[in-house]
Amino acid sequence: MLAYAAGDLLAFEMLYRRHRGLLYRFLLRSLRHRADADELFQETWSRLIAARERYRPDAKFTTWLLQIAHNLVIDRFRRQRPQASAEETETVLRNLDAPESEQPERALSEFEQRRRLQLALEELPEEQRVAFLLRIEGGLGLEEIGEITGAGRETVKSRLRYALARIRTRFET
């Protein structure tokens, strides 16, 4: 990024090819609409290009890129619909805490597993989904996710726990 900030276009192309898929999938699975993902994908890179001279190497490029994308996603969420309520979350967790004997054990095909995971991601509350995607797609740690989302480490851990519980529920129904 420093090379591109100095005018090296080839350096930008290398960065773009390395991160384009990651960013696009993060946006697509966060927003769940391809048109929104396309729009924010382009907007994310535009903001990065405009801010290229403010980039500091103490921040990982992936973190910086996902930070910009996350801010755009949150802005979009705020304009679209409200967050999932706390009551909804508690209901999910109560179901997850049911005894193991009461949970149906099923062996699902791989295709069915992928389909259910996709559905589970789409149904996750936005904060949980973003935290899960930043971890599973971006490969970021708790601190990095907290830095991007502006949440504390324990909050990030909590969001990830709730996300995992919802996903498991999807697999057990």
Next chain:
Amino acid sequence: MNLPRDRERDLERLLDDDGGELGALYRRLPRAEPPRRLDRSVLGEAARAVQGRTPRRHHWVVGLGSAAGIVLAAGIAWNVGQNALLQPKGAYHTAPTVVPVEPITESSLRKRDHDNTSQSAAAAPAPASVPVSPAKPAVAHKTAPKPAAPPPPAAVAPEPPPAPAMVPAPLATPFPTEAENRAESAAPAQTGGALIPSDKAIESKQSSASDALDQAMTSHARSSAPPAPSGSVELRRDMQLSPDNWLAHIEQLLHQGRRQQATESLRLFRRAHPDLPVSSELRALEN
């Protein structure tokens, strides 16, 4: 697929490098990629952003290059100027007395003669010490009324060594001083002693004989074919002889078959010495 029910263990597996079982399942999901039009749009915007910056850098480089060029040119000019100043300086050291333009005064000429003498003795390069002056031929002509008298060899300075030649070599001959010119006029035998007869009578008649020669040459040119240049030289040489020797020389010319030359010389002799008698043989030549 059986997901573990322990939420803490689920989280630990998720935070593993591979993301655990859920991470493996996620990686098997269709890997969506951005459409090509987005790639073109983003890369184009990045290129435009860089190109927008390039002209500023280009101007900066051009400005710096121009400044460097000016400094380089100034440096070269200064260096050339220094070399030009240093080189003539060395030449002046070898011939410090070169003063191209100098009024010719008696004192300066004496000084120059002295310098030439000392330089000849020391075998130093003399040519550069003598200034170029067109006055020399005029002075020589004025101080040498006798046209047949060449300059004395002893007065010629040694041949200048070939070299730097800022001043042409022929000027190595020192100028005669005004005093020398006056002395030469008063005693011409001293400068042209080898060729000028010492006979005062003959010497006094030379001017009139020279006039007679001119008249004879003119009349001869009018009456006949122009004489050869060698004939006039011989006639002038005959005038330097004593009367007896001149007559003997005329007879010798006649005996050699050079009748025309003998006639011319006799005619000149008659004008120079109208009172002296000639032999019958020569009188017949006059007819």
